[in-house]
Amino acid sequence: ETGVTQTPRHLVMGMTNKKSLKCEQHLGHNAMYWYKQSAKKPLELMFVYNFKEQTENNSVPSRFSPECPNSSHLFLHLHTLQPEDSALYLCASSQDLGGHQETQYFGPGTRLLVL
Amino acid sequence: DAKTTQPPSMDCAEGRAANLPCNHSTISGNEYVYWYRQIHSQGPQYIIHGLKNNETNEMASLIITEDRKSSTLILPHATLRDTAVYYCIVREGTGRRALTFGSGTRLQVQP
Numbered sequence: 001e002t003g004v005t006q007t008p009r010h011l012v013m014g015m016t017n018k019k020s021l022k023c024e025q026h027l028g029h030n031a032m033y034w035y036k037q038s039a040k041k042p043l044e045l046m047f048v049y050n051f052k053e054q055t056e057n058n059s060v061p062s063r064f065s066p067e068c069p070n071s072s073h074l075f076l077h078l079h080t081l082q083p084e085d086s087a088l089y090l091c092a093s094s095q096d097l098g099g100h101q102e103t104q105y106f107g108p109g110t111r112l113l114v115l
Numbered sequence: 116d117a118k119t120t121q122p123p124s125m126d127c128a129e130g131r132a133a134n135l136p137c138n139h140s141t142i143s144g145n146e147y148v149y150w151y152r153q154i155h156s157q158g159p160q161y162i163i164h165g166l167k168n169n170e171t172n173e174m175a176s177l178i179i180t181e182d183r184k185s186s187t188l189i190l191p192h193a194t195l196r197d198t199a200v201y202y203c204i205v206r207e208g209t210g211r212r213a214l215t216f217g218s219g220t221r222l223q224v225q226p
Contacts, residue, residue: 002158043159043216090158102206103149104214106158 003027004107006091012113013081021076021110023091031097032074033104034066035090043090049074050097081114088112119203124221127197133190135220137203140184147206148179149214150188152199159202159216162188193224 004025013019025032034046048056049068063085065077074091088111092104120138127133139148149164163170163177165186170177176189190197202219 002160004158042218045215088156092158102214103161103164104151104159105161109156109158111156 002105002107004091004093004105006089006107006110008110009108010111010113012115013078014115015081015083017081018077018079020078021089021091021112023074023076023107025072025074025091025093025105025107027093027095027105029093029095029105030071031094031102032068032071033092033094034074034076035092037088037090037109038084039087047076048097055097078112081112083114086112086114119205119217121201121203121217121220123218124223126223126225127190127193129195129224129226130192133188133193133197133222133224135188135190135201135203135222136185137188138185139203139205142183142205148177148183148186149204149206150175150177151202151204151214151216152197153202153219154196154199162201193222195224195226198222198224 007022031050033048036044036046045058046060047066052068063080067075088109090109091107094102094104147164147166150162151159153159163172163175165177165179179186200219200221202216204214
């Protein structure tokens with residue numbers, strides 16, 4: 001148990017659906033991240049938030065829309081996804097950005113399948 | 116951030132020490148060495164990190180060479196539950212960028 005929870009753990013959705021992934025951290029951290037891990041590929045950083053402000057967007061398509069209402073919660077809103085978006089979506093948090101305060105703690109992930 | 120090179124896979128016998136190497140020959144003075152692991156279909160787990168000195172915690176030891184161009188993660192008594200992909204990551208200590216994961220080393224602990 002890392003103190004980072006993600007729901008749902010598994011999600012199947014059609015290409016016309018809208019769904020949201022939720023991440024919550026109970027560690028008092030200020031920074032939160034979304035990563036994508038496709039089959040047989042390295043982790044890809046998608047978004048970074050620090051103190052609720054987005055600090056990094058790694059050219060992620062607009063069909064992925066993050067939301068960070070406070071430092072403890074992070075959402076990833078999904079709409080009109082493609083089958084190639086099927087992947088494990090991981091949330092992480094760290095005390096801060098930069099330096100050794102950036103030890104990241106990961107949630108268990110949401111396994112997404114787009115049909 | 117400096118690039119790292121790790122062998123794609125390694126085997127280790129249960130109960131023996133697992134020594135996982137990482138080359139980071141372009142590391143600069145303010146870059147830390149981090150190790151994470153990912154057990155199949157789970158989120159990555161932080162193991163240990165260091166700057167210059169060797170480090171030890173309850174999970175592992177990190178040995179960094181004097182020139183800092185390579186490091187070794189040591190799991191002193193590997194168990195079957197240590198079977199995972201191990202990632203060596205080098206990043207700047209003062210930058211504001213997040214960690215970048217490469218392909219890692221797939222460690223298979225054999226019974």
